[in-house]
Amino acid sequence: MKKSWLIAGMFLAVSACGFEPLYVQREKAGSWYFNDKFDTSISEEMAQIKINPISERFGQQLRNNLLDLLTPRGAPQKPRYRLEVRLTDRQVTQQALRDDITATSERVSYRVQYELWEGTEVKLRSDSIAFVSYDIMANPYSTTMAQKKTESDAAKIIANDIALRLGAYFHKKLSGGTSDRDL
Numbered sequence: 001m002k003k004s005w006l007i008a009g010m011f012l013a014v015s016a017c018g019f020e021p022l023y024v025q026r027e028k029a030g031s032w033y034f035n036d037k038f039d040t041s042i043s044e045e046m047a048q049i050k051i052n053p054i055s056e057r058f059g060q061q062l063r064n065n066l067l068d069l070l071t072p073r074g075a076p077q078k079p080r081y082r083l084e085v086r087l088t089d090r091q092v093t094q095q096a097l098r099d100d101i102t103a104t105s106e107r108v109s110y111r112v113q114y115e116l117w118e119g120t121e122v123k124l125r126s127d128s129i130a131f132v133s134y135d136i137m138a139n140p141y142s143t144t145m146a147q148k149k150t151e152s153d154a155a156k157i158i159a160n161d162i163a164l165r166l167g168a169y170f171h172k173k174l175s176g177g178t179s180d181r182d183l
Contacts, residue, residue: 050079065159
């Protein structure tokens with residue numbers, strides 16, 4: 001009995017905090033979000049984004065992840081928006097030093113800057129950062145594979161972050177938000 005009250009209390013707390021689903025719009029004020037229909041306008045807006053090529057291998061992986069997240073049905077024929085992404089910083093920090101002062105792991109941070117353009121106007125400008133790490137092993141091949149895996153993981157993390165922020169931007173825009181640059 002206590003457990004059911006706790007669960008009910010959690011749902012009330014979430015509803016009271018102003019939580020709104022990102023990819024579902026209310027049909028009218030005062031109605032619940034799901035009435036056997038979903039408003040797909042946010043996904044449709046995101047599918048109108050052309051993602052420009054990004055330099056380097058990390059950029060290729062990032063672009064491919066963004067294509068999967070934003071335009072899963074293929075590139076738009078007549079894109080309304082253009083997304084430009086560039087890697088601005090990559091830092092490698094050695095960690096966990098042995099007695100002979102060699103590192104046993106490395107932490108890598110990737111920082112990208114992105115801009116969403118509509119015509120000649122920047123609608124959203126921000127940056128995203130991902131921190132990943134890998135172990136340095138005795139076998140150089142294993143270390144190389146670990147480096148490649150962390151690079152791929154960082155590209156997924158940043159792509160998810162960018163897609164989420166773009167979704168929040170379009171949610172705010174389509175629901176009548178006041179400012180485009182508040183995100």
